Amino acid sequence: LAAAIVTIEEQFDAARDAGIVAGARGWHPGVLGIIAARIARKYHRPAIVIGFDEKGVGKGSGRSIEGLNLVDALTRCASRDCGIEKFGGHEMAAGLALHEENFTKFAEAFCSTARELLSEEALQRSLRLDHELPFTNIDVEFLRWHELLQPFGNGNPQPLFSSAAMGRRVPHWGR
Numbered sequence: 001l002a003a004a005i006v007t008i009e010e011q012f013d014a015a016r017d018a019g020i021v022a023g024a025r026g027w028h029p030g031v032l033g034i035i036a037a038r039i040a041r042k043y044h045r046p047a048i049v050i051g052f053d054e055k056g057v058g059k060g061s062g063r064s065i066e067g068l069n070l071v072d073a074l075t076r077c078a079s080r081d082c083g084i085e086k087f088g089g090h091e092m093a094a095g096l097a098l099h100e101e102n103f104t105k106f107a108e109a110f111c112s113t114a115r116e117l118l119s120e121e122a123l124q125r126s127l128r129l130d131h132e133l134p135f136t137n138i139d140v141e142f143l144r145w146h147e148l149l150q151p152f153g154n155g156n157p158q159p160l161f162s163s164a165a166m167g168r169r170v171p172h173w174g175r
Contacts, residue, residue: 019114027051067122
């Protein structure tokens with residue numbers, strides 16, 4: 001993960017790049033999905049991470065952000081003859097196979113496709129609040145109710161609440 005982050009930070013430009021593709025020899029296929037998810041979260045961009053073996057055969061994993069169907073994006077890339085050998089998955093996650101000699105061509109095609117499919121609004125981080133409630137309503141009963149909503153995950157996201165601006169009175173200490 002550290003090597004992927006260093007590579008990305010050297011090359012990534014948030015104003016320019018709508019997608020991120022990173023790859024190197026020796027990256028273990030078992031951790032690529034975890035790395036792609038962390039990169040997608042950190043940079044708020046769809047991310048594909050590819051590990052190549054000693055023969056240049058690559059296996060990759062991708063994670064998306066809201067607003068980009070990853071399988072649709074990879075389908076579009078494949079139609080551009082970018083060297084992708086096979087792929088599959090769903091809207092938010094996918095796996096793929098790619099030979100190392102096609103890495104640059106694929107990375108350019110994927111980033112270009114992401115730019116075409118993602119709106120500027122989708123590339124901006126946003127915070128969606130489920131409900132505004134007075135701070136005084138947050139009590140033990142509310143917390144018990146909140147626990148009943150679990151388990152949280154993809155099909156059941158944890159609700160996010162806000163309270164209006166609160167003032168804080170600090171007692172005067174000293175002179």
